[in-house]
Amino acid sequence: MQDISGKKSVFFAFSAPTFIWLTLFFVVPLGIIWLYSFGENVTITKIETTWTLDNYRRILEPEILQLIGRSFWLAFVSTVICLFVGFPMALVIATASFKAKPWLLLLIMLPFWTNLLIRTYALLNILGTRGRLNDVLRWLYERAEQFQAMLGLERLNLLGDGFTPLTLLGTPAGVIYGIVYVSLPFTILPIYSALERMDNSLLEASMDLGAGQLQTARNILIPLAMSGIVTAAIITFIPALGQFLTPDLLGRGQVDMIANVIERQFKKANDWPFGSAISLTLLYATFILLALRSFYDAARSKREGRM
């Protein structure tokens, strides 16, 4: 075969669509946002780029900083939970029989084919004070009460005065629940692919040398899956940071994250320059994270002595 990239005309013919696509849908909008972020509203609909830094300065105001802090915190907690829940699930899939594997993977991917809005409304139904989750808890409570009565221990009042439903909607816990729910597939897949690639005889060798299951997981499995885990953490954390629908619906407007603030600037507040500045700041934060990741990789391969 001829080296097609060597021929200039062919090269342009093939790269033109990509180039146009990137320009139209990525470079241009981002450039506009970038210009806006240094701009001021002159009229309700007109923005002039005056190269002011005010928009960025306003991010440093305590209430915005607090929101950013909360976003990072919620995204961080969600990511940690996702890792703890996702790792065992990835392990189960990676070690499943080769017949069961595609089905398990399908189950993980299935939510992607359902609209996020619908899924989030479904969660509302589950998490509400009169939701299904509380129905289950109430049922458990009543069984426990009956059991207590059966043992004749009512006097001790071990169970409190009555069932108090869990309030999840409008609380950070509810929002975290929602973020974990939408992010979990992103956590599971990279870990799964790292575990899948691992040579099973390494784990067997560890057991053979006298390690138990937990020791093998700690000494061999997790260290060798680490790059998958780091990828999973980043790929979970970044979208979690920018969550919009989940805090909006499950947070009931009481647990806003950065994206909600950005949305408000573009809509209600009609302060596009400020919205642009926050958006870009979020983007920069993401870049920094990705840069840290590649530093980690470089340091790791150096530590492992690939010279």
Next chain:
Amino acid sequence: MTDTIVSIRGITKRFGSVEALKNISIDIQQGEIFALLGPSGCGKSTLLRLISGFESPSEGELLLDGNDMTALPPNKRPINMVFQSYAVFPHMNVEDNVAYGLKMEKVPAKEIKERVAIALEQVHLSNFSQRKPDQLSGGQRQRVALARALVKRPRVLLLDEPLSALDAKLRDAMRLELVKLQESVGVTFIIVTHDQAEAMAMADRIAVLESGTLRQVASPAELYAHPADAFVADFIGNINAFDVQQISTIDTGVALHIDELGVIEWFSEPPSTISIPASSEDKVEATLSVRPEHVSISTTIPANDQVSIEGTLGDIAFQGQHSIAEIRLDNGRSISAIIANDQALILPGANKQLRIWAHWSINNMLLLPKKAPPL
């Protein structure tokens, strides 16, 4: 009588509907090198994994020093394994790899250091202790796996195709080295291999497996001289087999009727695994064989005391120390003979259609059943 260390008793292993091992019983002696030999898929690795504890038998039991260990998990068995892929931990250096098993045993740090140093010396890797596995050659990685297992002072060391990933030259060197190592540490080795030369060169005893059944257990010399059946004979070295059509009893032994060789008088008891049919109509399941190394070829009619067959000279393959000549029989079959290179040099090519005689002494022939009942 030496002591039995591992006793495999009536082991059957099924994977779903596949019967990977069928009622296998073997006693392995303390301090020997025992080889499990057989073609691909015959169940060698499965047997090894049963002994190491990674698989549990569907039926039967495993004894170690006379105690039942069938239910013991791998990390509780004083048996270690060198994996076919070596399974050296890629994120640990050589020293940490070797120390791993001792750390799991909670051996004091000072003792670990000493024992690791000794183990690395045994496998000539003392200078490589700080290297990561991806900075080692295949042969070195294998030594790490070896040291890592031996440092645990196991009662039995299992090796799954230990030499198959090495190149031919290194393989020969490692064969010798493994045997020397085994002699110096005195640990019982159970080696899985599909290479009969490897098994013959290293093992004290060999078990030949075929599709899940045990065909024969014997020393290499015994296997070579007295194979149980044509399968074992062909697997241990090569044979030129001639089907026996009829056996009849004569005063001095039996007469074997063979289409290609005529009637051959066999002056001793045939093996008990060959049944002599009552009527000449019945099919005989036996072969008379001769190994290529016992076959000579000549361009003149051989002496009368030799068994001989006439044919056309076929291709000659140069093998290094000797050559293998193909003799095309008139019925279309071929047999082979190992001949000296000097002789090979003066013989013409296959296109010359040279008529020759292949001949051998009857004492070198093996009268074998086509298939002996499994042990």
